[in-house]
Structures are given as C-alpha cells and as structure tokens.
Amino acid sequence: MTLKELRSTFTTGLSGNYPAEEIQSFFSWLAESYLGYSRFEVSMNLNETVPDEVQTKFSEALIRLKKHEPIQYILGETEFYGLPIRVSPATLIPRPETEELVQWVIGNSREKLPNLTKLNVLDIGTGSGCIAISLAKYLKNASVSALDISEEAIVVAKENALLNDVAVNFQQADILAIKHLPQQYDIIISNPPYVRELEKKHMLPNVLAHEPETALFVSDKAPLLFYEQIAALATTSLTPSGTLYFEINEYLSEEMHQMLQEKGFAEIELKKDLFGKFRMLKCKLTS
Template sequence: MTIQTAFAGLVAAITPLYDNREAANIAHLVMEHITGLGKLDRVFHKDSDLSAPQEAQYQQAMTALLEHRPVQHITGKSWFYGMELLVNEQVLIPRPETEELVEWILLDHPAQPAWRLLDIGTGSGCIPIALKKQWPAADMWAMDVSPSALAIATKNAGLQHTPIRFIPQDVLATDASKVLPSLNIIVSNPPYIRESERANMQEQVEAFEPSIALFVPDNDPLLFYRRIARLAKEKLEHGGKLYFEINEALGKEVVEMLEEEGFREAKLKQDMFGKDRMVRAVKK
C-alpha cells in the first residue's frame, strides 16, 4: 500500500462520518503520525510503500476512527495556541474556544504582569502553559481533581519549558483554598454540560472524553461556577479578575450569580461563532 493509496482510502472510509474537508484534515494528521512526513514530503513520496508496521498502525487508526474515536487520541497530540500538547482519554482535548479565553486574558493585560494566576480544572494544562509562555515572570498555579490529568499536564509543562505548580485538589472540597496563596487572576473551564444535553453531543466527545470534566447535574448546572466564585472571593486580591468559559445557554445565569456573590463588572463575551462563551468579573 502506497502513501497516496493509504491517504485516499482513509478519506473514503471516514467521509460518511465527517464532511469532506474534515475527513481530509483527519487523514493528513493520521498519515503524518504514521509516516513522520509532513504534507509536502508525503506528496513527494506518494508512491512509496508503507512498511508492514506502518500498515498495521494504519489499520488500527482506521478502525479507531470508524469507532468515532477522536483523531487526537490516535496521534496522542493536540494543538493549542501554537503548541503541540500531549492528550489522552484522561483530559479534554483543547478547543479553539479555550484559546479565545486565553487571548482575552492576554489582551486585558498586555504588560505581561508578574502576577499569581490559578487555573482550576486544568486538564492537559493548556491554559496555564499558554499563559506562562506569554508571561514568563508570572507565578502559575493549576488545580485538578484527577491525578491522571495532572500527570499529562506536568509532562506538557516540561515539554514546553513552563514551570507551573500543579495541585491535586477537588475544588468542591471545603478545604480547597488552604494551599493557595493570594491571587491576581483565577481562570477556569469547569464542567458545564447538563446531563440532559448529553444525548445531543457528538459521539467522539461523549464516549471518549472524561465525563468528570464535562457534565453537571441538571438541577445545579452552576455548581462549579458558584464554588469557584466563592473561592475567588477568598483568594483574589482587591481588583483581581475571574475568567470563566461557560455553557452558551447559561451566560445570563452565570453573570447574575457573580453579581449576587458580590463581583462587579461581570461581562459576557461571545466566541468566534457568536455564542455566549466567556465571562469575566472583578473582585470588589
């Protein structure tokens, strides 16, 4: 099987699951992972045969894709804010919307402050690693309840040469704030998908990404936001800022909750698709 034949076969196999462009992009990622060759090099070597181990890897990848497994779990990597990060089933795959949250923080503070920042529910570590790249003098902290997620985040921080203090901690625990210093910024992309919304999700997400990082009870969808807001009231310095990624259907509710908790200047921001996706608030 040649490189070109393998690529074409993979596109044809997964096109029923994806549109043409996405199927081609996924096939390019898989073929680069298998061959170690970029797109231009694969064009030059299109008539080269895959080795027996590469063919076996190719068949495994195709089977996984047809089972709706995300391509990032096949390659073990995902791009975020210009960085290649390690990912697996223990962490959420970083999304473009979260890049927009990082960008909002950076635009708010162009002077690269030497502040203390905490990311709650860090997963792969994508948020604090991206911010540390831009703010090398900042003191970055990151919290997650999952030891497996923290292991991935620690590896990513090492690969990106970004020192970060990772804390194994459940933010819902009553003593979650004890190990934390005073902070200038708290950021979080917490679980926010209501259980009733699970049926409408893509199978690639619902079946293969960690439920603990996705879902909240229907009867308390702001569970994590409320708890983080109260932690922020305790640990943020005067004028410190709280940034959230949110469920697009709950923007008004998050803003109202923050105002009830005593925050000021709660602002709702839309993402590139025009959906309510981020909230920023300031501690009085």
C-alpha cells in the same frame, strides 16, 4: 503497499463514516505524525513503499476512527494557542473557545504588566494543562498554579509543562472539597464542567463516547455548582485588583451574571466567542 495504495485503502475504509474532506484531513495528520510528511510531501512520495509498521499504525487508526474516537486521542496530541499539547482519554481535548479565553486574559494582563512585579495565577480544572501552560508561556512574569481532581490528567498536564518548557505548580485536588485557597491570586481562571445532562442529546457521539464525563457534565439541578464554589473561594483569594475569568455555558450567561452579582462581584463582563455566543466572563471584587 505504496503510499498511494495506503491512502486509497484508508479513504475507502472510512467513506460513509465521515465527509471526504475530513477523511483527507485525518490522512494528512496521520501521515505527518507517522511518516513526518507534510501534505505536499505526501503528494510527492505517493509511489514510495510504506514500511509494515507504519501500515499497521494506519490500520489501527482506521479501526479507532470507525468507532468515532477523536483523532486527537489517536495522535495523542493537539495544538493549543500555538503550543503542542498532549492529550489522553483522561483529559478533555482543548477547544477553540478556550483559546479565545486565554487570548482575552493575555491581552488584558499584558496591559497591566508594567505595574506588576509578579502575577499569581490559578487555573482550576486544568485537564491537559492547556490554559495554565499557555499563560505561563506568554505571561512572562506569571507564577502559575493549577489543579484538577483527576490524577491521570495531572500526569498529562505535567508532561505538557515539560514539553513546552514552562514551570507550573500542578496539584491533584477536588475544588468542591476545598475550604480556602492557599494564597492570594491576581488571576483565577477556570473552564469547569458545565454541560447539563439535558444538553447531552445535542452532543456529538464522539464526545459522549470518548471524552471524560467528569470533565464535561453537571446535574440539571445545579448547573452552576463549580462556578458558585470557585466564586466563593475567590471572594477571599483574589487580590484587590485581581480578576476572575470563566469559560461559561452559552445558555447560562444571565444566571452566571446574577450569581456573581449576588456574591458581590463587580465589573462583570460577558464576552462572545467567534460564533457570537456568550462563552467567556470576567469580573472583579470591587469596581
């Protein structure tokens, strides 16, 4: 089968399941991963015969895409803040709003770097390790630790640290069971589970069917469970000039603000993402 025939079979096989443009993007990503061809190289080599094993890989990908499995899980990799990040069904696929959070932290922290010899950072609920690894990569004086309840996620996060040539101290731990953090941190950051059960009906089927439940959902009755626990731990584990950063549920920004105020946090700042939604928050212990 030629590359042209393969593309045609792939496109026909998925039509009706996804918009035409998305199918072309899937084909391009798979061609890059399985053949090492850029979009341009695909168009230059359409008459080339595709090896049987590559045809098989495309057929398997097609079956998984028909089941609405995210392309990132099929490829086993995505990009986060310009870095390659491996993902598995045990890890959430990193989202663009999380890149915005990382950008915010890096921008704020770089301003302060000359005054700090070392920056101790803790990422809670690290998943693929995307936040911890990008902070370790771009904040050169940061000493980064990260934890997650999922052993499988920690395995992937460790692979990602190696892949990106950074040192991060990853630990498996349940943040809800921790009474004290082991040291003082200049930055505590978390993108914890925050989607309420009641929001499930607005979510895409590929997210619901394939991404890990423990990474996403909280009960309708206690939607701030993780934030309350992390904020409580931060009251004794943030350095006096330290900052607590959260990615937040766009529908719960007021509740977050109030909860943090009640716990004694100051300089609480909400930040909108590119779509104009409050998705990030930072605060300090004292003004």
